[in-house]
Amino acid sequence: MAGVPNMLLSGIVGSTAYGLAGPDSDVDRLGVYAAPTVAFHGLNPPTGRDASIVSHDPDTTYHEAAKAAALMLGGNPTVTEILWLPDDLYEVRTALGDEMIAIRRAFLSAKRTRDAYFGYAVSQLERLLRTGQFQSKMRKRQAKHGRHLLRLLDQGFHLYATGELPIRVTKPQRYIDFGEAVAADPQVARPVLAEADERFNSVQSALPAEPDRPAIEAWLHRVRRAYLDPA
Known part of the structure; x- marks a missing residue:
C-alpha cells in the first residue's frame, strides 16, 4: 500500500x-x-x-x-x-x-456474471490440460488451478442465482481434494464443468439483464x- x-x-x-x-x-x-x-x-x-x-x-x-x-x-x-x-x-x-x-x-448483470465465472473456470481447465505433461514438476500449481476452478463455479453460480457473492468457502477440504484429483488427471474437471453448465441453465438468475x-x-x-x- x-x-x-x-x-x-x-x-x-x-x-x-x-x-x-x-x-x-x-x-x-x-x-x-x-x-x-x-x-x-x-x-x-x-x-x-x-x-x-x-x-x-x-x-x-x-x-x-x-x-x-x-x-x-x-x-x-x-x-x-x-x-x-x-x-x-x-x-x-x-x-x-x-x-x-x-x-x-x-x-x-446475469449474462456477464455467468460468462465471466464460467469462462474463468474453463480457462483454468485449459491451463491444466496444457501443462498436463509436466505434472510431476507442477503438481502444486495444478492443484491450485483445480481448487480455483471449482471455487469459481460455485461462487459464480451462487452470485448468478442469489445476487450474493460468498467469499469464504464452506467446505475447504472439498476444494483441496478436488485440486489434488485434477492435478493427477485434469480430465476429472470436465464432468464438473458440464454439471455446472446444467446448474446455470436450471435457474432464473436473480441478477438484472444490465x-x-x-x-x-x-x-x-x-x-x-x-x-x-x-x-
Whole structure:
C-alpha cells in the first residue's frame, strides 16, 4: 500500500480470503484508488496499464477507480470480490470505498456474471490440460488451478442465482481434494464443468439483464469531485 495515493478500498483476497490458504500461500491484496482528477486532463491520463499498480511475491494489485469499475462491469471475478469481502479482511475503507460497496449490485448483470465465472473456470481447465505433461514438476500449481476452478463455479453460480457473492468457502477440504484429483488427471474437471453448465441453465438468475450504469457513473463523479486539484 506504500506509495499508492488516495486509496479508497483495499483488503486481503485470494486463497487467504477463500479459506484455502496452505502453509506456503502468500497473502494477496487488492485495492481501488483514485488518481487526482487533474491527471485526466493531461497528455498521459491514467488508463490501461497505467491505471493499475501491480507487484508480485506476494501479489498486490491496485486499480484506479474508473478501471476497477470497468472491470467489475465486465464481471471480472478477481476484481469484483473486493466489494464482497468479510469485514475483517478489509484493510482500508474510506467513505467513498463504503459507497462503492453499498452499490456493489449495480455492477452486476446475469449474462456477464455467468460468462465471466464460467469462462474463468474453463480457462483454468485449459491451463491444466496444457501443462498436463509436466505434472510431476507442477503438481502444486495444478492443484491450485483445480481448487480455483471449482471455487469459481460455485461462487459464480451462487452470485448468478442469489445476487450474493460468498467469499469464504464452506467446505475447504472439498476444494483441496478436488485440486489434488485434477492435478493427477485434469480430465476429472470436465464432468464438473458440464454439471455446472446444467446448474446455470436450471435457474432464473436473480441478477438484472444490465448493470445500473447511472449509479456507477454518479459514484465515479463523486470520486472525481473529491480529488479535484484546488489549483
